[in-house]
Amino acid sequence: MKSLRPWFKSALLAAGSVVFLFPLWWMVVVSLETPKRAGAAMTGQDGIALWPADPQWGNYAEALAEMGSEPWVGFVNALANSIVVTTLVVIGTVLSSSLVGFAFARLRWRGRGALFTLMLATMMLPGQVTLIPLFLLFRGLGWIDTILPLAVPAFFGNAFFIFMYRQFILQVPESLVEAAKVDGHGWLGIWWTVILPLCRPVTAICAVFTFIGTWNDFMGPLVYLHAEEQSTLAVALNSFRNQYGGLDDVHLLMAASLVTMLPCILLFIAAQRQFVEGLARGAVKG
Amino acid sequence: MxxxxxxxxxxxxxxxxxxxxxxxxxxxxxxxxxxxxxxxxxxxxxxxxxxxxxxxxxxxxxxxxxxxxxxxxxxxxxxxxxxxxxxxxxxxxxxxxxxxxxxxxxxxxxxxxxxxxxxxxxxxxxxxxxxxxxxxxxxxxxxxxxxxxxxxxxxxxxxxxxxxxxxxxxxxxxxxxxxxxxxxxxxxxxxxxxxxxxxxxxxxxxxxxxxxxxxxxxxxxxxxxxxxxxxxxxxxxxxxxxxRPVNRFVASFIGTPTMNFVEGEVERDGNAHALRWAGGRITLPSGITLSTARAAIGIRPDTLAPVADGPFRGTVQSIEFLGDRADVLVESSGVRLNARVPTDSARSMREGESIALGMPSVVHVFDGDGQRAG
Structure with missing residues (x-):
């Protein structure tokens, strides 16, 4: 790439961006169309619409009001449930993964190497394999139809993020940990006051990935939460699709989908700098 | 405190x-x-x-x-x-x-x-x-x-x-x-x-x-x-x-440049001991007793000085000017000696020429095990 002229490089990247951004833009356009034009856009009768002829901003309010059996209640409930579950999972994953990563990186204890290997091995297990045993376990605990099966496992760490935190913490000079010891901190204090603040780039990656994964998680809430008022946005959106999946209502489906996606996009933009820095650092030093 | x-x-x-x-x-x-x-x-x-x-x-x-x-x-x-x-x-x-x-x-x-x-x-x-x-x-x-x-x-x-x-x-x-x-x-x-x-x-x-x-x-x-x-x-x-370094390690570790060591065989010289090496022989100060067959004398570089005729005759290998002083490396009968001399004294020397260094009044004697003697 070094030999390419700057303008050509920019043009190439812009063309690549268009490929990735077009579906999103198309969703925005369809979500603002009238029912008739949206249906036509879906079937390709009008060609591909690149700009809404007469933006129907009311589509968004209509779509959100129609989510669930009572106007607005379904959407507000689903949004609240998604926020609660996602917040708990993000907090749990960051805290537990960084703590365990710190223990693997800095504490000397018998069996550390073997347990680390074992933990890495769990990454090879597909989620579907553990789904039924976990369901039976949570049912045995009486946790079905509560958010506990979704939130509690997050507080026991995530193998991939533990690995990332460990690799990052290994780069932190040992003398910082020792200085904190001389300053009177125990292991937990060192983790909380010195290590965790230094792990910001990894925490950004961990938080963003976990947020997106949990916010968009469909299977977990579908399996463990059955009542409509317990639905998260992903499940509510699926019910909405079943109800409004026809060509006449596709503008509403797109509007609801966009609202569901919006927090992920905003979070990524907000954390972008830390996120990219963390990935780059992992690539160089990890 | x-x-x-x-x-x-x-x-x-x-x-x-x-x-x-x-x-x-x-x-x-x-x-x-x-x-x-x-x-x-x-x-x-x-x-x-x-x-x-x-x-x-x-x-x-x-x-x-x-x-x-x-x-x-x-x-x-x-x-x-x-x-x-x-x-x-x-x-x-x-x-x-x-x-x-x-x-x-x-x-x-x-x-x-x-x-x-x-x-x-x-x-x-x-x-x-x-x-x-x-x-x-x-x-x-x-x-x-x-x-x-x-x-x-x-x-x-x-x-x-x-x-x-x-x-x-x-x-x-x-x-x-x-x-x-x-x-x-x-x-x-x-x-x-x-x-x-x-x-x-x-x-x-x-x-x-x-x-x-x-x-x-x-x-x-x-x-x-x-x-x-x-x-x-x-x-x-x-x-x-x-x-008064207690052994050769301390003697060589402390001091810049490092102390010179001349190793040789111990000989009796009346009541005293003498050290013979390829380049010569010196009688060690009285009161020094050595029980090993070999020994070494240690000489601080700043106590070595060029003389018209002395026990260490050799060739100047290098001269490093340090301002008011210069380090002169002399090779004498297989022994490398570093002398720190005043710059004026070093100016008259040339690399490759033959000079003689005198025996200083203070030398450190170490036995064959590297421990200080006397």
């Missing part, structure tokens, strides 16, 4: 590696003691055992009359300055300096301060005391303008000052320094050395300092501990170590 007493202290790592063996050391109140030696000699391990960062495998360490073997680093009343400064990168200079004291203060809860006005007032007073101590230390080290900066915004010398300031704020019984100047350039190192010496005089504190640089040790220490392979070789003032 406090004294530090190490009795038969040893460190054995898992796997049986003995890093430190039988160290006996009494650091007096207000003394500046420097542990010096080559890499892997156990000097840092010894310091870290005093700090509580390494477990003590054998013996006892007492600080201020209290055995601290099983006491946590934070409760030993010590402060440590690390080689890479170990400043917390996410905290300002001010917070870095106050961090250790804040930690002690935080034992009370925020909730308690909300519920009890008296307790809240006490906490505020304590915060003010911490602030005052940080300010005092910052003033002492010229750090006041830097208090709100982050460590990444500081130069190496400034970081080093902050690390020292952080130690001062704690007002410890003993200061521990683990090669704190080795990351600085030569000029700054010299300046900081002087500042540390002045600081020691001002504070009157007990200080233990580790370095591999013998010049630094000579410049800073009241007493020096020379270590090798985990063993203490000699403890003494800089002049004692320079003038």
């Amino acid at each position: 406090a004294e530090v007493i190490l009795q038969s202290v040893g460190k054995v790592y898992p796997g049986g590696v003995r890093a430190v063996q039988g160290v006996d050391l009494h650091v007096r109140h207000g003394e500046f003691i420097v542990l010096v030696g080559p890499s892997g000699c156990g000097k840092s391990t010894t310091l870290r055992m005093v700090a509580g960062l390494e477990e003590i495998s054998e013996g006892t360490i007492a600080i201020g009359g209290r055995v601290v073997n099983d006491i946590a680093p934070s409760d030993r009343d010590i402060a440590m300055v690390f080689q890479n400064y170990a400043l917390y990168p996410h905290m300002t200079v001010e917070r870095n300096m106050a961090f250790g004291l804040e930690r002690r203060r935080r034992h009370g809860s925020l909730l308690r301060s909300l519920l009890s006005p008296a307790y809240a007032a006490e906490r505020r007073a304590e915060s003010a005391r911490i602030q005052a101590r940080v300010d005092e230390a910052a003033g002492l080290l010229g750090l006041r303008p830097l208090l709100q900066r982050m460590p990444r915004e500081l130069s190496g010398g400034q970081r080093q000052r902050v690390a020292v300031g952080r130690a001062i704020v704690r007002d410890p019984a003993v200061f521990l320094f683990d090669e704190p100047l080795s990351n600085l350039d030569a000029k700054l190192r010299g300046e900081m050395r002087t500042e540390l010496r002045i600081l020691h005089r001002r504070l009157g504190a007990t200080m233990m300092y580790v370095t591999h640089d013998q010049e630094e040790a000579m410049g800073l220490a009241d007493r020096i501990v020379v270590m090798k392979d985990g063993l203490v070789q000699q403890i003494g003032s800089p002049s004692e170590l320079y003038d």
Whole structure:
């Protein structure tokens, strides 16, 4: 790439961006169309619409009001449930993964190497394999139809993020940990006051990935939460699709989908700098 | 202030590696003691055992009359300055300096301060005391303008000052320094050395300092501990170590340039001993007894001088001018001798020419086992 002229490089990247951004833009356009034009856009009768002829901003309010059996209640409930579950999972994953990563990186204890290997091995297990045993376990605990099966496992760490935190913490000079010891901190204090603040780039990656994964998680809430008022946005959106999946209502489906996606996009933009820095650092030093 | 007493202290790592063996050391109140030696000699391990960062495998360490073997680093009343400064990168200079004291203060809860006005007032007073101590230390080290900066915004010398300031704020019984100047350039190192010496005089504190640089040790220490392979070789003032090294290792380690050694066979010469080597023979001073067949004499480079005729005749290999002095390397009958001579004297020499060096009045004699004789 070094030999390419700057303008050509920019043009190439812009063309690549268009490929990735077009579906999103198309969703925005369809979500603002009238029912008739949206249906036509879906079937390709009008060609591909690149700009809404007469933006129907009311589509968004209509779509959100129609989510669930009572106007607005379904959407507000689903949004609240998604926020609660996602917040708990993000907090749990960051805290537990960084703590365990710190223990693997800095504490000397018998069996550390073997347990680390074992933990890495769990990454090879597909989620579907553990789904039924976990369901039976949570049912045995009486946790079905509560958010506990979704939130509690997050507080026991995530193998991939533990690995990332460990690799990052290994780069932190040992003398910082020792200085904190001389300053009177125990292991937990060192983790909380010195290590965790230094792990910001990894925490950004961990938080963003976990947020997106949990916010968009469909299977977990579908399996463990059955009542409509317990639905998260992903499940509510699926019910909405079943109800409004026809060509006449596709503008509403797109509007609801966009609202569901919006927090992920905003979070990524907000954390972008830390996120990219963390990935780059992992690539160089990890 | 406090004294530090190490009795038969040893460190054995898992796997049986003995890093430190039988160290006996009494650091007096207000003394500046420097542990010096080559890499892997156990000097840092010894310091870290005093700090509580390494477990003590054998013996006892007492600080201020209290055995601290099983006491946590934070409760030993010590402060440590690390080689890479170990400043917390996410905290300002001010917070870095106050961090250790804040930690002690935080034992009370925020909730308690909300519920009890008296307790809240006490906490505020304590915060003010911490602030005052940080300010005092910052003033002492010229750090006041830097208090709100982050460590990444500081130069190496400034970081080093902050690390020292952080130690001062704690007002410890003993200061521990683990090669704190080795990351600085030569000029700054010299300046900081002087500042540390002045600081020691001002504070009157007990200080233990580790370095591999013998010049630094000579410049800073009241007493020096020379270590090798985990063993203490000699403890003494800089002049004692320079003038009467107990063995060849100390003799060669202390002093710049390194001491010259001429090895040879021991012969009887009446009541005295003599040393014969390929280039000649000298009678050793009376009173020196040698029980080994071979021995060596050690000659400090600054005691060698060119003469018209002397026992060390050889060829000048190189001349390095250092300003007011010059180092002249002479090869004489297979022995390389380094002479530090006045520049004027070196100007008349040429590389490759033959010269003679005289026998100095002071020589150090070491037996075949490398121990000092006489």
